[in-house]
Amino acid sequence: DVKVTQSSRYLVKRTGEKVFLECVQDMDHENMFWYRQDPGLGLRLIYFSYDVKMKEKGDIPEGYSVSREKKERFSLILESASTNQTSMYLCASSFRRGGAETQYFGPGTRLLVL
Amino acid sequence: EDQVTQSPEALRLQEGESSSLNCSYTVSGLRGLFWYRQDPGKGPEFLFTLYSAGEEKEKERLKATLTKKESFLHITAPKPEDSATYLCAVVPKAAGNKLTFGGGTRVLVKP
Numbered sequence: 001d002v003k004v005t006q007s008s009r010y011l012v013k014r015t016g017e018k019v020f021l022e023c024v025q026d027m028d029h030e031n032m033f034w035y036r037q038d039p040g041l042g043l044r045l046i047y048f049s050y051d052v053k054m055k056e057k058g059d060i061p062e063g064y065s066v067s068r069e070k071k072e073r074f075s076l077i078l079e080s081a082s083t084n085q086t087s088m089y090l091c092a093s094s095f096r097r098g099g100a101e102t103q104y105f106g107p108g109t110r111l112l113v114l
Numbered sequence: 115e116d117q118v119t120q121s122p123e124a125l126r127l128q129e130g131e132s133s134s135l136n137c138s139y140t141v142s143g144l145r146g147l148f149w150y151r152q153d154p155g156k157g158p159e160f161l162f163t164l165y166s167a168g169e170e171k172e173k174e175r176l177k178a179t180l181t182k183k184e185s186f187l188h189i190t191a192p193k194p195e196d197s198a199t200y201l202c203a204v205v206p207k208a209a210g211n212k213l214t215f216g217g218g219t220r221v222l223v224k225p
Binding site for chain 1: 145146148150155156157158159160163165201203205211212213215216217218
């Protein structure tokens with residue numbers, strides 16, 4: 001079974017703090033993704049990566065950055081957290097680039113920025 | 115612009131009352147369509163992938179079908195444990211591996 005884990009289930013941070021969300025997958029997947037999910041807006045893609053040290057912007061990258069130093073780990077960074085970044089953050093991974101590969105999701109991190 | 119619309123937004127069913135969820139899509143060529151189930155406070159759980167019109171997939175009480183413009187998720191004789199939000203997503207041919215999600219259908223099955 002594919003396993004995608006996220007470092008925290010719940011986080012509370014203050015405005016202006018730097019926030020790190022970590023995601024690890026154990027299936028040697030090439031692709032990794034970060035989404036946020038908000039009521040009424042659905043899932044929106046923030047950033048994704050097809051390989052180590054590679055990253056591409058998704059639909060809503062503003063205010064975020066990412067890091068992929070190892071194949072199994074993909075980090076989402078909020079450089080200076082703001083209240084409008086309060087959301088559910090979901091990490092996903094899929095096997096390889098190209099085609100319609102199934103994305104497997106982690107349990108999510110619910111972030112509250114005060 | 116690629117678009118995915120799910121209907122209804124919410125569905126209340128009695129246990130045993132079969133129904134269907136709709137996912138209509140507008141994309142410039144479809145590479146694949148995915149169905150996920152999401153429980154409150156959790157990440158989406160993969161159910162099915164469909165690749166071409168006419169394809170069908172089944173798992174327990176769920177059956178997914180695909181036409182050139184829409185997909186249906188049929189729930190046969192649902193049980194309370196089928197209560198969840200069901201998400202549909204597509205991969206357009208020009209989008210690499212990027213998913214475009216619909217807004218989801220919240221299903222509540224009452225005993």
